[in-house]
Amino acid sequence: MTALDNYIAPTSLEQAVEQLQELGEVTILAGGTDLMPQANAGRVKFKRTLMNIRRIPELRGITREGDEIRIGALATISEIMTHPLIREYLPLLVTVGDHFASSQIRNAGTLGGNVCNASPAGDTLVPLLVLGASVELASMLDDKLFRRSMPLPEFFVGPGKTRLAPAELLAAVRIPVPPKGFVARFHKFGTRPALDISAISIGISGVLDKGTLSQVRVAFGAVGPTPVCGAATEEALEGKKLDAATIAAAAVAARDEVHPISDVRASDWYRKEMIHNMTKRILEDVSASH
Amino acid sequence: MSQQAINFTLNGVPTRVSVPVDMSALEMIRNVAGLTGTKYGCGEGECGACTILLDGVSLNSCLLFAVECDGRQLTTIEGLASDPLGLRIEKAFVEAGAVQCGFCTPGMVVQAKQLLEQNPHPTREEIQRGIEGNLCRCTGYVKIIDAIEAATKDLPPAPLPGEGGNGRSLRSGTNKE
Numbered sequence: 001m002t003a004l005d006n007y008i009a010p011t012s013l014e015q016a017v018e019q020l021q022e023l024g025e026v027t028i029l030a031g032g033t034d035l036m037p038q039a040n041a042g043r044v045k046f047k048r049t050l051m052n053i054r055r056i057p058e059l060r061g062i063t064r065e066g067d068e069i070r071i072g073a074l075a076t077i078s079e080i081m082t083h084p085l086i087r088e089y090l091p092l093l094v095t096v097g098d099h100f101a102s103s104q105i106r107n108a109g110t111l112g113g114n115v116c117n118a119s120p121a122g123d124t125l126v127p128l129l130v131l132g133a134s135v136e137l138a139s140m141l142d143d144k145l146f147r148r149s150m151p152l153p154e155f156f157v158g159p160g161k162t163r164l165a166p167a168e169l170l171a172a173v174r175i176p177v178p179p180k181g182f183v184a185r186f187h188k189f190g191t192r193p194a195l196d197i198s199a200i201s202i203g204i205s206g207v208l209d210k211g212t213l214s215q216v217r218v219a220f221g222a223v224g225p226t227p228v229c230g231a232a233t234e235e236a237l238e239g240k241k242l243d244a245a246t247i248a249a250a251a252v253a254a255r256d257e258v259h260p261i262s263d264v265r266a267s268d269w270y271r272k273e274m275i276h277n278m279t280k281r282i283l284e285d286v287s288a289s290h
Numbered sequence: 291m292s293q294q295a296i297n298f299t300l301n302g303v304p305t306r307v308s309v310p311v312d313m314s315a316l317e318m319i320r321n322v323a324g325l326t327g328t329k330y331g332c333g334e335g336e337c338g339a340c341t342i343l344l345d346g347v348s349l350n351s352c353l354l355f356a357v358e359c360d361g362r363q364l365t366t367i368e369g370l371a372s373d374p375l376g377l378r379i380e381k382a383f384v385e386a387g388a389v390q391c392g393f394c395t396p397g398m399v400v401q402a403k404q405l406l407e408q409n410p411h412p413t414r415e416e417i418q419r420g421i422e423g424n425l426c427r428c429t430g431y432v433k434i435i436d437a438i439e440a441a442t443k444d445l446p447p448a449p450l451p452g453e454g455g456n457g458r459s460l461r462s463g464t465n466k467e
Contacts, residue, residue: 005292007311007357033353036314037334050311052358078347102423103401105335108349 004046013058013138013171014145016051021140021167026051028169030074033101033109034117059112059171062086068174070136073112077101077124080111089177092184092205096127099188112170115155118162121197121222127186128152128173129219129227130203136172139165147171156226179215181207183290185282188221189274190265198222199266200274202254204282206237208290213237218279223260223271232257233279242287251280296360300325301369309356316340316351318359319366327367327396331425338424341397342366348404350423367396375403375441382441383434390428397424402438410445412438 004027010016020026025047029035038044053059059074062083069085080086081097100106100123114124115135133152138145152173155162164170178184184205188198201221206213216237218230236253240246260271291310298305300323307322319328319342328351331339335350342351343365370376379402382388389395398421405412405420412420417438418431426434 004311007292007294009357009360029355029358031353032355032358033335033350036353036355039312040333046312050355050357052355054358101335102338103404103420104338104341104348104350104423105353107347108353 003048004050006049007052008049009052009055011055011057013056013169014140016053016056017138017140017145017167017169019049019051020169023049024166025049028053028116030054030113031076031108031110033105034113053169059169064089064177065174067177069177071111071173071175073110073115073170073172075111077106077109077111077114078103081106090131090175092127092131092186092203093124096124096186099123111173115152115173116162116164116170118156118158118160118226120159120224120226121201122227123188123198123201123221125152125156125227126201126203126219126221127184128175129229130184130186130205130217131175131178132205132217133173133175135170136174137164137168138171139168149174153229158225178205179207181209183208183286185286187278187282189278197265200260200271200278202275202278202282204233204237204279204286208242208286211243211287211290212239212241213286214239218254220254220258220275222265223258223275228258230254230257237283242283247280247283247287250283251276254279294357294360296357298359298361299363301365307356311355311357313356314352315342315344315354315356315359315364318356319351319364322356325366325368329393329396331393331397335423336425337394337397338401338421339394339397341400341424343369343400343404346407348401365400367400370399370403373403375406378445379403379406379438379441382437386433386437386440388430388433388437390426390430394424394426394428398426398434402441405438406442406445411442414439 026049027047029052060072062071077097077100081094086093114122134149135155138147186203188201190198203219206216216234218233221227233250233254236250255272255276258275260268262268293308295308309318320326329339331337333352335353340351341348345363379399401424417435
């Protein structure tokens with residue numbers, strides 16, 4: 001039996017963070033697609049209160065605010081895939097959605113939930129890292145609604161662990177509108193396209209100008225306790241002409257900077273080889289298509 | 291476990307039930323509302339046997355908290371019995387022999403309705419992608435895909451207006467206090 005004995009469904013962000021602060025012991029419910037099976041399997045224990053945040057309008061919607069696209073935490077993967085702003089500015093997220101679980105889960109699962117679950121293999125996390133995303137965190141400060149922003153790489157601490165404070169709610173994900181010449185790729189490798197937890201995933205982005213990559217971002221999934229940024233691979237690519245030598249050096253840098261574990265999905269050796277090969281393949285594809 | 295009273299529309303019938311806070315919508319539909327067409331397969335969103343429409347959008351009812359149904363429209367396989375597109379898919383499944391043990395069928399039919407509403411003339415590959423969240427343990431996929439393909443014949447090119455939620459309930463006993 002659980003200690004869960006209270007259910008609330010706040011209808012504004014302020015009300016939600018107020019209750020979060022006041023009640024303390026709260027489990028947050030958004031899409032439920034991770035919470036339900038994890039609770040059933042005993043991996044997550046319900047706290048005293050279940051807070052359903054689906055009735056909070058401030059957590060919905062996808063909008064452009066200045067030079068950023070703001071994706072409300074409750075945006076489902078399906079909503080993201082079909083939204084005109086995403087299709088225009090962040091087509092990488094459409095590709096990501098295509099490989100995300102199944103139609104039914106994409107219709108229910110939320111971006112905020114995927115980020116807060118902080119799985120090392122979370123499908124949206126590597127793409128969000130290479131898109132330079134930050135998270136908008138809401139809480140109460142001096143009896144007022146307070147929002148702070150945190151770059152996504154700082155947000156992840158370990159499997160299922162984030163820097164979200166106990167009385168804080170993830171309100172949105174913010175992504176800069178990409179500059180001219182921006183290219184971004186994501187590849188998820190698993191045993192089948194649908195409903196699979198990836199053995200590895202990899203994302204690479206940058207600005208490509210006359211065959212040279214700059215502002216490079218590289219991220220890897222499922223090769224460590226959190227999704228990780230690939231600083232050494234970025235350095236191997238930054239400002240370089242994207243030729244065979246650069247690509248080969250970047251692939252080696254990528255393999256050498258990840259420290260995966262062996263588990264049921266793949267061995268550490270296999271994961272490192274896949275990181276090497278996929279890095280190479282993605283960069284060759286970028287080089288050939290521009 | 292505290293109970294929560296919720297109101298929703300189940301296949302067009304206004305319904306009020308009281309459910310434990312951690313109950314799934316699937317359990318509520320089967321054991322509280324008494325509609326057993328929706329099946330429990332895996333309980334973790336892998337198999338799609340429990341697929342329903344929530345406000346016209348397909349999802350796994352085993353992953354949905356019953357409390358989240360408050361104020362919303364649920365359509366189950368029973369509701370598709372009075373839905374033109376639902377009936378068309380049902381007929382196509384029968385004619386194609388797309389049913390072996392039948393356990394995955396309700397989920398397949400509900401998901402097929404969602405697919406054809408969004409894309410009335412899918413290619414075979416699009417049909418495969420559309421039902422990738424639905425498992426058939428008899429592995430009778432070819433006939434299921436044939437059936438969905440056959441159901442698209444004579445469909446108008448534009449998406450049909452959503453008919454979900456207007457179905458008659460097959461049971462009169464779904465309104466509970």
